[in-house]
Amino acid sequence: MTLIFLEILSYRFFQHALAAAVLTSVLCGIVGTYIVSRRMVFISGGITHTSFGGIGIGYYLGMPPMIGAAVFSVLSALGIEYFSRKGDIRNDSMIAIFWALGMALGILFIFLTPGYAPNLMSYLFGNILTISLVELLALACLTVIIAAAFKLFYRPILYVAFDEEFARTRLIPVQLIKYLMISMIALTIVFSIRVAGIILIISLLTIPQTTANLLTRRFDRIALFSILIGLAGNIGGLILSYYLNIPSGATIILCLVMLFLAVRTIRSWKLLQT
Amino acid sequence: MTKLVELEKITAGYGNQVVLTEVSLTIHERDFLGVIGPNGGGKTTLLRVIIGLLKPLSGSVRYFAEGKDRYNFIGYLPQLMHFDPKFPITAMEVVLSGIMAGNRLIRRVTGKEKMQALQLLEQMGVFHLRDKAIGELSGGERQRLFLCRSIISNPRLLILDEPDTFVDNRFEHDLYAILRELNERMAVIMVSHDIGTISANVKTIACVNRNLHYHRSNIITEQQLAAYDCPIQLITHGNVPHTVLQQHEP
Ligand SMILES: Nc1ncnc2c1ncn2[C@@H]1O[C@H](COP(=O)(O)OP(=O)(O)OP(=O)(O)O)[C@@H](O)[C@H]1O
Ligand SMILES: [Mg+2]
DSSP: OHHHHHHHHTSHHHHHHHHHHHHHHHHHHHHHHHHHHTTOHHHHHHHHHHHHHHHHHHHHHTSOHHHHHHHHHHHHHHHHHHHHHHOSSOHHHHHHHHHHHHHHHHHHHHHHSOSOOOOHHHHHHOOGGGOOHHHHHHHHHHHHHHHHHHHHTHHHHHHHHHOHHHHHHTTOOHHHHHHHHHHHHHHHHHHHHHHHHHHHHHHHHHHHHHHHHTTOOOHHHHHHHHHHHHHHHHHHHHHHHHHHTOOHHHHHHHHHHHHHHHHHHHHHHHHHHO | OOEEEEEEEEEEEETTEEEEEEEEEEEETTOEEEEEOOTTSSHHHHHHHHHTSSOOSEEEEEEOOOTHHHHTSEEEEOSSOOOOTTOOOBHHHHHHGGGOOTTOSSOOOOHHHHHHHHHHHHHTTOGGGTTSBGGGSOHHHHHHHHHHHHHTTOOSEEEEESTTSSOOHHHHHHHHHHHHHHTTTSEEEEEOSOHHHHHHHOSEEEEEESEEEEESSSOOBHHHHHHTTOOOOOOOOTTOOTTBOOOOOO
């Protein structure tokens, strides 16, 4: 067993996959804590699905689809934030419009692209084993930038998230911080598509946090525990999927849900004891 | 006396509903202004204009503070808290959020500031709750916590929108003592519906009901209120003639 494990570790593609698993745990652990605390899960779902439009446009224009997705998602994220501020349309209805429009554009542009049809399944459900070195480096850069931003601006981020109006009275640039945060969410989502795919990605941003929230009610600790839980789920799922020869994204999510159920059960059992 | 804020001919409202018309008001250092008026009269709207949270439709707001001073100018206790009770933040963090300001986004909280936060929590009687999550506190406990948050920065102008809601009688009594002490070094504007208490503690009164009438004393009569178009009932304590509010020792 250990021997086989050491053997797969020597494969370059597996090393890449493992590194991606570690990086996304850190990235999604931090950003997901912000998303869950601010109840932005639905917005994040919307941004995720609009990124599909970017992938389609990227294919159509012959540029790397991930770049198309990044540009398109950040723009839609800023758009969602902007329109939700104006407040003449219900927030969730507007997100649904972006959501559907993104998917529709994605399908249309991929249909219009001449030549071969790309493997949509890997975008929809993720395939961590196919991550390229460039994608891995980009993921590493984003992780470092976002972790540093959270470390440096932890308090303003936390306080604006908690009570925007009070932050305004302290002359904190609330709107700028909100635009930056939603852009970070968009980039995090796009860079994690390889791992879990458009459909499953929201789970990396919510299941570890919900599990962590069972154990603590402090923002910084939720982020830390989420990273650890994400690491366990991502690495466990990756190895399991390799041995059982089943899709990696889905296996990772099953591992995360199992962890959640385990923590919940242990916690309620402990609460019963006392 | 040194001016702090000057409102000139402020007209303010929401959408096309005008709430305040041509209101002028100047706040000086060491003022203690009680703001009274009926529900929906525009008291909260006035405070939001003073703070800069609501842009007036016309008129000007001037702050007499420059540079670093401007960032630590106002401490605010809102009437309605619209925060998520499930938000993962502790009581202590909420108090510390009061010293954050636009010009010190990355500076760390010093040990001295932490001590100060703990002292305030102690003074407001919520020290034992410091590590609790905000959602686990009662209404009055939250109110005390937000009071700590509004004064920890030692602002030059403290603005309190109905600080006496949610809290019990004993704390209300303590609160006014604390406010009088704070008034030694900062101006205070306080909205309250408890006119008896207001007049006992403040130096001047403003009646807000679409217009603003400034009353240069802390004693006010029914007739004056009527003249100010401020339809509120005076609750007189004891057998004071019903025309005049009781006059307390300061
Ligand atoms: N965000 C808002 N949007 C639209 N109208 C508003 C808004 N806030 C207040 N109003 C309206 O403005 C008017 C004044 O409201 P304001 O909150 O200033 O009253 P108030 O004097 O503080 O009342 P209360 O004693 O109930 O606190 C009310 O008629 C209210 O309906
Ligand atoms: Mg009000």
